[in-house]
Amino acid sequence: MEKQSYQYTENPLHVTRREFITIGGIIVAFLALPAVWMYSLTSSNNNYIKARTKGLYLDDEKSAIRVSHANKSVARYYKEFGGAPLGHLSEELLHTKYINRTKMLS
Amino acid sequence: MHTEKMILKHPLSVRIFHYLLILSFLPLAATGVILYFKPLSESAMNLTMHIHVVAGVVLTLNAVAFFLMAFDRVVLFTKRTFSISTNDIKWFMVLGGYPQKILLGKKIPVPPMGKYNSGQKLFGVCVLIGGTVLILSGLALWAFPHLMPRGSVAFLGSLHTFFALILTLFLFVHLFLGIYMFDDFKSMIIHGKIPYDEAKEMSPLWVEKEIIPLSNK
Amino acid sequence: MNEAAKTYQKGEIPGVIAIKASVCKGCDACKRHCPTGAITGMFGSTHSIDVDVCLSCGQCLINCPFGAPYETSDTVDEVIAKLKGSNVTVVGIIAPAVRVAIGEDFGLPAGSLVTGKLYGSMKKAGFEIFDNNFTADLTIMEEGTEFITRARHAVFGEKDALGAEIGPLPQFTSCCPAWVRYVETKYPALIPNLSSAKSPQQMAGAVAKTYGTKVWGKPAENIYTVGIMPCTAKKLEASRPEFKSAYEYNKKNNRAEAIQYPDVDTVLTTRDLSRLFKKLKINLANEKETDGGTLLADYTGAGTIFGNTGGVMEAAVRTAYAVITGQELKPLEFKPVRGLKGVKSASVTIKDAKYNKDVTINLAVVHNISENIKPVIDEILAGRSPYHFIEVMNCPGGCINGGGQPINKSGSSWLGAIKPWFAWT
Numbered sequence: 001m002e003k004q005s006y007q008y009t010e011n012p013l014h015v016t017r018r019e020f021i022t023i024g025g026i027i028v029a030f031l032a033l034p035a036v037w038m039y040s041l042t043s044s045n046n047n048y049i050k051a052r053t054k055g056l057y058l059d060d061e062k063s064a065i066r067v068s069h070a071n072k073s074v075a076r077y078y079k080e081f082g083g084a085p086l087g088h089l090s091e092e093l094l095h096t097k098y099i100n101r102t103k104m105l106s
Numbered sequence: 107m108h109t110e111k112m113i114l115k116h117p118l119s120v121r122i123f124h125y126l127l128i129l130s131f132l133p134l135a136a137t138g139v140i141l142y143f144k145p146l147s148e149s150a151m152n153l154t155m156h157i158h159v160v161a162g163v164v165l166t167l168n169a170v171a172f173f174l175m176a177f178d179r180v181v182l183f184t185k186r187t188f189s190i191s192t193n194d195i196k197w198f199m200v201l202g203g204y205p206q207k208i209l210l211g212k213k214i215p216v217p218p219m220g221k222y223n224s225g226q227k228l229f230g231v232c233v234l235i236g237g238t239v240l241i242l243s244g245l246a247l248w249a250f251p252h253l254m255p256r257g258s259v260a261f262l263g264s265l266h267t268f269f270a271l272i273l274t275l276f277l278f279v280h281l282f283l284g285i286y287m288f289d290d291f292k293s294m295i296i297h298g299k300i301p302y303d304e305a306k307e308m309s310p311l312w313v314e315k316e317i318i319p320l321s322n323k
Numbered sequence: 324m325n326e327a328a329k330t331y332q333k334g335e336i337p338g339v340i341a342i343k344a345s346v347c348k349g350c351d352a353c354k355r356h357c358p359t360g361a362i363t364g365m366f367g368s369t370h371s372i373d374v375d376v377c378l379s380c381g382q383c384l385i386n387c388p389f390g391a392p393y394e395t396s397d398t399v400d401e402v403i404a405k406l407k408g409s410n411v412t413v414v415g416i417i418a419p420a421v422r423v424a425i426g427e428d429f430g431l432p433a434g435s436l437v438t439g440k441l442y443g444s445m446k447k448a449g450f451e452i453f454d455n456n457f458t459a460d461l462t463i464m465e466e467g468t469e470f471i472t473r474a475r476h477a478v479f480g481e482k483d484a485l486g487a488e489i490g491p492l493p494q495f496t497s498c499c500p501a502w503v504r505y506v507e508t509k510y511p512a513l514i515p516n517l518s519s520a521k522s523p524q525q526m527a528g529a530v531a532k533t534y535g536t537k538v539w540g541k542p543a544e545n546i547y548t549v550g551i552m553p554c555t556a557k558k559l560e561a562s563r564p565e566f567k568s569a570y571e572y573n574k575k576n577n578r579a580e581a582i583q584y585p586d587v588d589t590v591l592t593t594r595d596l597s598r599l600f601k602k603l604k605i606n607l608a609n610e611k612e613t614d615g616g617t618l619l620a621d622y623t624g625a626g627t628i629f630g631n632t633g634g635v636m637e638a639a640v641r642t643a644y645a646v647i648t649g650q651e652l653k654p655l656e657f658k659p660v661r662g663l664k665g666v667k668s669a670s671v672t673i674k675d676a677k678y679n680k681d682v683t684i685n686l687a688v689v690h691n692i693s694e695n696i697k698p699v700i701d702e703i704l705a706g707r708s709p710y711h712f713i714e715v716m717n718c719p720g721g722c723i724n725g726g727g728q729p730i731n732k733s734g735s736s737w738l739g740a741i742k743p744w745f746a747w748t
Contacts, residue, residue, distance in 0.1 A: 006112040006299045011318045015182055023181045034242050038254065041733075042741055045255050046663065048427075048731040051434025052723040055423030056634065057661075059436055059627040066624030066655050067641045068463035073621035077461065081534045085468040093529040093568045094465050095519040098503065100511035101330040105375070141348075141367060148368040151349065155367025156747070249743035251352035251388055257732025259388030263348070 111302035113317055115221075115293050120179060123172045124294055130165035133157055135274045142267065159248060166241050186222055187230030193217040197224035204283065221312040225283075229276055236269035243269075330375045330508050334564040338374035339555050340384055340392050340726075347391040351746040353383035356736055358505065358693035358717060366746045376508070380501035380717045381555035381726015382693070386736050396558050398589040399599050405547045406449040406603075412541045413549060415450035416527040417441065419459065420553035420630030420722040421593045427729040428597035429608040439612025442620070444605050450549070451539060452615045453531055456622030458523035459629040459638065461530070462498065466520040467642045470494050470712055477711075479678055490515050493687075493703060493710045496635050498522040500560035501717035502692065510700060523629065524550045524557055525566050528586030531619075532569030538617050543573050544580065550590035553630070553725035556717070561587035592727025624655075632690035632721035633660035633667060636714040640671065640686070649676045660688045663720060663738055665695035668710070685710045691719035691738055 015023075060066060068074065083089045116124070137158040144151060173180055196217045200206075202225055203216045222230060243262040251259045285291050287308075293300045306313050328337030342353075342362075347369040354362045354370070361377035364370035372383075372392070384392040405411045426435035442452055469490070475481040476489040483489055497503055497518040506513050521529070528550070532543040539546070550557055560566075566586045574580050591599065600607055615621070625641050628634030637657040644652040659669035667688040675682050687710040689695050696715065702708040718725045719736040 005297075006114045006320070008111065008113040008302060008317045008319055010114070011316050014316045015178075015185060019185065020178070020181055023184050024177065027180065027184055031238065034238075038242070038246060038258070041258050042250070042254050045253060045734045046720075046738060048433040048734040049663070049720040049724045049736070051432070052420070052423045053434075053631045053720060055434040055436045056419060056628050056630050056723065059419075059422070059438065060624030063622075063624035063627065067645065067651065068460035068467070068623055068625045068638055069642045069645055071457070071460040071621065071623045071626070073457060073618035074460045074464060076618060077530070077534060078464075081537070085464045086472065090465055092572055093533060094461070094521055094526045096521045096525070096565065097519070098514045098517055099332065099507055100514065101504075101507040102509075102511050104330050144349075144369060148365055151368035152365035152748070153367075155349065155365075158367075159747075245743075247350060249745050251350045252355040252386065252744065253735055253737035253739070253741060254388075255733045256386060256388040256730070256735055259352070260390075260732075263388060 112299040126168040133161040194224040339379035344369040356382040378501040379556040443610035443613040454620040456626035458527040459626035500556040555726040690716040
């Protein structure tokens with residue numbers, strides 16, 4: 001029905017095969033580039049966390065003493081002042097109690 | 107009307123694509139402005155966002171479907187909108203003769219144009235690039251803002267705002283001239299055909315180089 | 324800003340984090356990082372924080388692409404005034420995580436270990452240095468001994484020498500204030516499982532104003548303790564009214580105390596400290612490296628790894644192993660608790676030298692609690708948990724990715740799968 005109502009149309013050969021491939025290629029690249037960019041950014045989004053983690057393990061590796069019970073200054077604290085772990089002074093200064101905050105809502 | 111020679115300017119696939127564009131982009135632009143200025147209540151903003159997202163999905167599916175099913179038209183459109191010459195500069199210097207025609211009723215000589223005049227080509231470039239950016243950034247903002255790097259999401263947000271502004275402003279020009287040029291309006295919105303004589307006057311290079319008569323069966 | 328806040332004691336800072344409505348775009352990114360669902364406001368409309376549910380962890384703040392959440396508590400100017408004051412000894416308590424992140428605010432790559440430059444910058448600003456890694460070692464001594472006590476009670480029926488009650492297993496670490504508040508507001512039944520040990524920050528405050536008076540030769544009321552933390556929840560923790568142990572101790576021992584003082588006077592985040600340095604025109608990147616100064620900056624490798632998820636557990640294992648078996652752990656690197664997996668677990672079978680018996684200890688490490696804690700808690704509440712000792716850190720990756728750390732534009736805290744999350748409500 002439509003065919004009778006118009007007498008002219010666009011020449012389909014107006015775009016050559018070479019032009020078609022070139023332009024088509026550019027369009028696909030234009031679409032693929034942002035997608036690839038966004039994906040590569042996203043897959044590296046934890047890198048800063050891993051870098052900081054590595055920094056601390058490096059600090060550990062370079063330490064001369066690497067176990068808490070061998071910290072001479074901590075030993076000195078206990079000897080000169082603190083007493084012993086879980087001792088009376090520790091309970092007073094270094095331990096605490098917690099609060100049931102659900103009771104505060106009622 | 108039946109004696110006038112007609113050219114098929116916009117085939118059915120193109121018109122359907124354009125209908126869906128109208129149905130999706132107009133709500134997108136309107137809700138987009140509301141989302142930017144946040145003037146409404148909480149549930150109204152939520153509804154606005156729902157409309158924005160649904161319209162965005164429709165626009166995206168429409169673009170993807172047309173891209174896959176009518177890739178040749180996409181290539182054709184890209185070729186036409188990105189072909190520039192000195193004629194385009196001359197056209198912009200007189201603004202295509204439209205202000206003179208509309209405001210002064212005067213007709214001035216205008217450099218010969220192809221299927222799309224210089225202004226339409228500029229709009230086409232904005233739509234191709236802006237539309238792609240809006241779709242991709244919109245998707246990232248909707249579905250990935252928590253896992254993409256925060257600097258990139260902020261950047262995509264700025265791009266989204268920028269291209270949304272450009273297309274929305276340009277849209278007013280497009281809507282006005284698209285209705286004012288009434289033969290073209292009928293062509294895109296109703297039946298896809300344009301009178302041969304109208305086309306020869308407005309798009310002489312198109313008629314000269316790209317139009318062929320239908321062969322009789 | 325600070326509405327009637329019900330789940331806070333008098334004196335605590337209610338609502339350390341708030342959201343700027345003019346900046347918020349309602350994109351819902353923050354909601355996906357929040358461990359308690361404290362963020363209200365529908366998708367598309369501006370969001371706000373329910374302070375009674377919020378832990379002040381700051382994950383929303385460091386992940387919002389538009390910078391809408393902000394800290395309502397900023398004491399940088401107050402600290403600068405104290406630093407410039409003549410009769411005040413300002414003590415900076417530096418967390419482990421600060422030294423691998425503060426460099427980022429001065430142009431250095433993420434993860435740069437800048438301890439020496441940090442000390443130098445702090446000394447230039449007028450701080451005395453109290454390295455929280457020292458207190459991390461102290462925490463291991465206290466909490467490790469506590470765990471051994473609980474374990475030997477559970478396995479061998481050993482009782483406390485003074486008849487005091489011994490807590491149940493599994494034992495949770497208690498150094499993360501967001502985690503502690505999570506238990507207090509959502510699972511108070513698990514409060515007995517929390518270690519009674521304070522966090523290293525709070526231990527440091529108490530030590531600074533008691534033992535520290537001898538170290539620096541200054542009276543407690545002239546010591547102003549500043550926690551320098553990767554964490555916004557530490558601001559809330561320091562404001563807990565019960566944390567005035569040093570004042571109570573000093574009063575009991577007849578030091579005339581006119582006014583009360585808290586163990587930790589104020590907390591600066593890593594970001595806050597960077598701003599402080601910049602206000603004082605100190606460029607950390609160019610500072611010469613110096614040492615900590617006193618024994619209160621002396622720490623071991625076990626203390627410094629506290630900032631990583633699994634670090635507290637690894638430090639505890641190194642010491643508990645040595646105490647129980649009488650021998651040092653070899654190798655010291657306890658790999659099963661390292662890495663970004665949500666729940667890591669390990670089983671250690673060792674011979675208890677005191678009882679000459681083999682015991683198997685099941686350990687777990689949980690971080691990124693918004694994604695990972697529920698199944699672990701449900702197991703415990705159902706009585707089916709296989710674990711004896713569980714380290715919990717609120718933040719993905721541990722404190723190194725805390726809410727107070729420098730904001731890294733090239734990343735996000737999301738550790739889960741890369742797949743779309745379509746916001747709707």
